[in-house]
Amino acid sequence: MGHPQELRSLAYSCIPLFCILSVILATPSVKLHAQATVSLRIQVIYAANEPGGVDSRLGGLAGDLQKTFRYSMYQLLDAPQGSAALNQAWTASLPGDRRLEIVPTAIQGGQYSLTVRVLSSGGQAVVNTAVRLRSGATVLVGGPSHQKGVLIIAITAG
């Protein structure tokens, strides 16, 4: 059997280990409570080859839109925002009686897995996609026709 002083120092050295183990065991519950929802920022943009230029409300997105597409006009039609709980659908209305439906399916390490659907007026999916976004990143879903141009939907999760 060891010397009492050695045993005491061994016990002291175990204290940090117990603290770390406690943190590890407590972490999953913290994560579940802290990150159960996803903040969503949507920008619904009308793009066409018409006079009108670039909507100043598009901010930093305008430059990227001009690098990506060759339309002469980009107009921000709507900018709905909200937060969606995990596996709960969040919807926003789109021009032409369409709907945007977003369901967060996973939240992992600052990344969000989302199912994004653009539904037509009849409820059919024009597009149904699963994407994974880093917090603050933006993906564009475009193509649905609108007036003389198209709709471009910018989806940012954070």
Add this chain to the structure above:
Amino acid sequence: MTHRLHMVMGRGRRLAAYAAGEMPTVVRDRVEADLLRCPACRREVEAYQQVSHTLRTSARAVLAPDEAAAFWPGVENRIRHGTAELARAARPALRELFWDHPRLSLASAAAAVILVLGLTLSQMELWGPTVGPNGVEVLSIEAGEDAPVMVFQAPGSKLKVIWVFEKPSSS
């Protein structure tokens, strides 16, 4: 009880010295006076004397000539063997290995901390599947009937685009 008290007070050594006959006369007289009062002390002295007598009268070891001739070579052989054993590096116990080598202990502690941190961070899921430089990964995509779809990213742009080629409508 008296005898135990004697032993506790260190008289056991005096009894041994008395039994061996190695005691000044004055002290010897005092011990003999004690022995008269303590039968257990007397028995102890008798035991000492018996052992002493046995040791003095033990037969000496006698070696045959061939045994005597082999005695010193055997001793030297055993000394050489013992030296070789000592020359071999002793394998340290695990505890001594860490206790006597602080750097090793420090490295082990650091490794343990890294391991625990790794486990903690993996529990927190701070890292996971990577999503590329623009932070977007398209996992799957389906489009409606007669509506081709493509995923692209224009050169110089950080935006990933999912584009549906929908038929123009009147909306």
